Amino acid sequence: MKRKNKFMLISLILALLVVFEFSAYATTSWEYVSKPYIYSRSSWGARSPQDTIDPRGSGDKLIFHHTGWNFSSTDFNATKQEIRDVQDYHMDNNGWSDIGYHYIIDRNGRIWEGRDESKKGSHTYGYNDNIGIVNLGDYEGIYGIGAQQVTLESYGAMCSLAEYLTYKESLDLPVVYIHGEFGDTACPGRNMATWVFDDLRAYLYNNMVQN
Amino acid sequence: MKNKIFILASIILVVSSIFFVNKTDNDYDKKLGGKHQITGYKINKLDNNESEVIFSTTHAGKGKMDPKVKVLNGDDYIFKGEKKVKDNSLGKYIVEITYIDTRVQKMAKEKIKNDNEYLVKSNNLINKVDIAYPPDDSMMVVYIGCNKKPTIETTETNKELKIKLK
Numbered sequence: 001m002k003r004k005n006k007f008m009l010i011s012l013i014l015a016l017l018v019v020f021e022f023s024a025y026a027t028t029s030w031e032y033v034s035k036p037y038i039y040s041r042s043s044w045g046a047r048s049p050q051d052t053i054d055p056r057g058s059g060d061k062l063i064f065h066h067t068g069w070n071f072s073s074t075d076f077n078a079t080k081q082e083i084r085d086v087q088d089y090h091m092d093n094n095g096w097s098d099i100g101y102h103y104i105i106d107r108n109g110r111i112w113e114g115r116d117e118s119k120k121g122s123h124t125y126g127y128n129d130n131i132g133i134v135n136l137g138d139y140e141g142i143y144g145i146g147a148q149q150v151t152l153e154s155y156g157a158m159c160s161l162a163e164y165l166t167y168k169e170s171l172d173l174p175v176v177y178i179h180g181e182f183g184d185t186a187c188p189g190r191n192m193a194t195w196v197f198d199d200l201r202a203y204l205y206n207n208m209v210q211n
Numbered sequence: 212m213k214n215k216i217f218i219l220a221s222i223i224l225v226v227s228s229i230f231f232v233n234k235t236d237n238d239y240d241k242k243l244g245g246k247h248q249i250t251g252y253k254i255n256k257l258d259n260n261e262s263e264v265i266f267s268t269t270h271a272g273k274g275k276m277d278p279k280v281k282v283l284n285g286d287d288y289i290f291k292g293e294k295k296v297k298d299n300s301l302g303k304y305i306v307e308i309t310y311i312d313t314r315v316q317k318m319a320k321e322k323i324k325n326d327n328e329y330l331v332k333s334n335n336l337i338n339k340v341d342i343a344y345p346p347d348d349s350m351m352v353v354y355i356g357c358n359k360k361p362t363i364e365t366t367e368t369n370k371e372l373k374i375k376l377k
Contacts, residue, residue, distance in 0.1 A: 051292070051293075053293075065348055067244075068244040068245065068348075069242070069244050070241070070244075093344070094292070094344035095291065095292040095293075095343075095344060096292055096293050096344070096346065097292065097293055100346065100348055120293075120346075121346070122293045122346035122347070122348075123346070123347065123348050124347055124348075125345050125346055125347035125350060128346055134348075138244065142271045142272040143272050143273075179348070179349065183311065183347065183349060183350075184311055185311050185312055185349035186246060186312055186349075187312075187348065187349050
């Protein structure tokens with residue numbers, strides 16, 4: 001083969017490899033979204049993890065949960081205690097390394113840091129490389145009766161957190177899911193599921209702007 | 212007048228249906244949560260080749276627990292904390308019972324934890340019972356360790372779940 005043709009063939013192969021590499025990692029790039037205020041682990045008195053946790057990897061979903069424990073307080077101290085109770089349950093009862101969720105949203109719309117976001121979650125079996133977000137409260141009740149309603153404040157926090165994480169991680173829409181889509185569970189309760197399906201997904205579609 | 216009676220009867224009907232639907236069993240622990248709860252457990256030796264594990268249950272409403280039951284080999288991986296490990300202490304065979312949206316009350320948990328020594332002496336089939344929580348906030352697994360490969364038969368009522376091993 002002539003030298004020139006060899007050179008062109010090698011260049012073509014290299015160019016194809018580069019294009020293939022970029023396309024394999026291509027994700028949606030979004031316009032800037034500011035970070036909402038997130039209370040740190042130390043602010044709620046988190047315990048340190050009791051084991052090393054594997055890295056999270058590259059999950060592309062935000063999976064919503066509820067604690068399933070009826071909790072209606074908006075008080076700052078009561079909320080901190082509730083989050084500590086969740087962490088204690090996960091670590092002492094379940095034998096997990098740390099609280100299973102990456103973020104916690106309270107009834108007053110405050111966002112709290114849970115498990116280190118770079119670490120694998122413990123919230124949805126088979127999908128723990130995705131970010132787990134829990135809302136404090138019971139949104140299922142007994143077949144809907146006694147189920148708590150999502151507060152407007154906590155819905156606002158769900159929107160701002162989902163928007164920010166979508167931008168930061170360059171995730172593709174619809175991005176937000178509920179636990180019940182990955183297993184036969186009532187989590188996060190029918191009252192929250194409708195917010196995620198009907199409102200939060202639409203909010204992201206309407207507000208996220210691609211670069 | 213007829214309309215008033217009709218309206219009053221409708222209100223009474225609606226309120227009482229809410230009451231009965233919302234009424235949990237007396238031993239349901241509202242603070243613990245979950246759709247179903249395990250309140251107790253015992254093991255009956257039926258004969259030299261048969262035993263049954265009985266979980267007493269209570270529920271937040273109607274609906275069965277319907278757990279998934281599998282028989283594993285003793286050297287298969289099982290859940291421990293967030294990970295899967297091998298656990299030789301259970302025996303040559305392991306019955307894995309996976310529950311969703313189910314929690315174990317404190318006394319039942321203590322009994323399962325403390326009764327293992329008694330178990331080994333009391334029947335020929337079952338070595339050990341253990342509980343594990345896979346990395347999922349709705350899952351719970353009960354492991355029953357055996358030295359012979361069992362066949363499993365489960366029956367469920369709204370008060371108990373029986374797992375017969377033979």
